[in-house]
Amino acid sequence: MKRQRSLGRVALAAVAAVCSVGAFPGQAAAVGEPGPYAFDHHATTVAGAVASTDAKQLKAGSTYRSSIEPGGQLYYQVELDAASDAYVSAVAVPRLGPQEKVDYADGIKVSLQDLKGNSCGNDNDAVFGSAGYPRPIAAHATRTVKKDGIFCQSAGPYYVLIERTTKATSAQDEWGLEIRVDSEPGLKSGSAGPTEAPSSWPSASPVPPAGTAQRAEGGTGFNDAAALKPGVWDDRIKPGQTRFYRVPVGWGQQLFASADLGSSTGSGFVASALSVQLYNPVRSAVSTGYTLYDGKPKSAAPDPLPPVAYRNRYSVRDEVSGARMAGDYYLAVTLSPDVAKSFGEKGYGLTLRMSVKGTEGPPPAYAGAVPHYGTSAGESAGHGAMRLVGIAGISAGTVLVLGLGVWRLLARRRAGTVPVEQPGRQSPPQYGPPSAW
Template sequence: MRQRSRGRIVLAAVVATCAVGALPGQALAVGDPDPYVFDSHAKRVAGAPASTDAQELKAGSTYRSAIKPGGQLYYQVELDADSNAYVSAVAVPKLGPEAKVGYADGIKVTLQDREGDSCDYNDDAVFGSAQYPRPIAAYASRTIKKGSTSCRTAGPYYVLIERTTKATSAQEEWDLEIRFDTEPGLKAGSGGPTEAPSSWPSATPVPPSGKSGRAQGGTGFNDAAALKGGVWDDRIKPGQTLFYRVPVDWGQQLFATADLGSSPGNGYVGSALTVQLYNPVRAAVTSGDTAYDGKPKSAAPDPVAPVAYENRYSTSDAVNGARMAGDYYLAVTLSPEVANKFGEKEYGLTLRTSIKGTAGSPPAYAGAVPDFSAGGGDGTGNGTMKLVGVTGIGAGAVLVLGLGAWTVGARRRAGAPTAQQQARTQGRPQVQAQGSQPQGPSQASQSQQQYGPPSAW
């Protein structure tokens, strides 16, 4: 993630402010955890209790819905006979002192044909031993495999989202963010492996050390802070979940750890810090957690295989999930119980990310190489440009706003900066993590891909 001059950071702040009005979390009371930031382009859709009333979801689109305890909701998608399909659902429970979830509470996503038969992969997500509310995600997929006849015909299919909630848990509705993506199959006769690798390097490398960069974790997939290999410092509140995204290319392997800083006090909190790794289509891959007793602690998701197309033929989540290049997401949550034992305050959080392996070429897709990267971000753990990306402002509008801001800035450079200008430039990351190096998915337009605005700005 590249550094930018102060002037470019001011410009990014101006554009982001014009686009969204305020950064996430500004309207919250001090000390409250930020809510999940939904996709600003997401369309509202109501799930139907019966398949005959299911509303259609379009490929490449994001939707907002809601589900009650014990709910079973149907949606419809249209599939061709050759593409892989992925449908994910992020469940967002209410936060607060009255919020309560159980071990087996969660959601399940199923993709069905018109006979009610499930396609090849259906996933559920539960809170497990970390029994506190936080965003969780599950997905279902249809993978085109040689010799498989399951869900291979073109036509309408159904997405079923189910919620499990104990009677002793909070009974409020959960918000849902639903995403539907497709991926082209491979060209006929393109060859390549048709089985998952039998072995891969699972030894965790020495975590990076040295000078830290500053990160500002997002509150969801949509405003996740962009990171590369290196050491990143952030702050986290009890009950808060912070999201980060790391671009991982074909042939590359991601390793990550989250370190929680020490704090005065006595006590013990089990599963205090959890780290969940998701792949570019929001499929949970691996996770890790740690207890907390006031001493420094570290949590890390289990190692995953180097990204390869043939990984999808594996039954192991650590292999199957690393099936495509793009942005991989880290969701880091600090238990609200930490506040009861060690105080309601921000805690130091250090992320250490390593990307091993040389970037390779994408497989021989029959269609355009899919872009599973979120884009945006300035390469220093800052998600400001991502906010611009999700507002729907066209390139021409952004350019006009940028030139206007640049002209105003040029006229004012002869005098002292105003308080507003100083506020815009304070707190913006300026340091690149030591030893970091550019990483990014090998898409068709990779040569044009960059973080932040064009250098001409």
């Protein structure tokens, strides 16, 4: 009997775990609300420091969990060499829901600084902008080693500063942070190549791919982003929800992407209803597209990128400098929660059209191992995240079936050894928990 009760407790714990997996602090979704952001479950939790002298160390190739309050200014520390480019990204995850108000200028900023407080340049902020509704947004900072560089060119410790701007009339909840640090080796001596970004490139979008769409199910973050190939993909999206996708782009290749929102019954007008944000493999935002919604079919597309090339990093334009490396490029698609007010709280048809032009070429002559960025570069971590999200996505009905199966097994154990099913015979149905419970 003790064994049965113990097994029962374990079974109930397992069912409870299935129900709770994927709900992070402050990010549990209520029924009818979008799901939480899929944080990297391998991430190390680290607290940001108010003073630089207390900053905790971050390491290249690692992901971290943190959080930030309204108006917060948090310091972290990284160790950089004198030859590698460095990238620090921070994904800010506000609470989701119709009551969580954000302002146009609300957002975060990421900076890399030397020990004297000099900025390494290429600091970046991310704000909600005209699409003023809560969703995950990512900002980044970059240290680029240049022959004529002035600041941040030497080896040693550097500070990462993450700042949050929140208007007094906006929701004052704490935001989750996912911080990622990446490093890119320099080039071999004598093989630097062009040191200026291209002034022009083929920017005319190709004819959008057509034909039968394949089924896709977007993720809820960078870590479980759905892997797509060039072609047409269909998904569903709810108001307030952000769907993440990724597509590999090689050296010399050019990505074109768009998102189509299907028609719906109802009437109304929602400005910036669909936001389409394109990120490069180190989570730097490179281009954005928006569209209004009035119930008719609409399409949004980020500005086209140049072919991926090492020299792009020397440009001051985000859509050029962002296409500086091969790897997974991410598309974050968000549907405004205001769409529900005029057209209903339901799933809307979403069609992704992906085109990758050009033949993949060789990588530049790196002085070290050729880096691989993005989810596909570390599929072990990516698959783990997908498994986690898969479990978290199990429906209540599935959990109920699982629970009934456990009860049935326990009932049989209580009656004796579980019988082996014989072909052509069916065991009598048993429902509900064992009577000993």
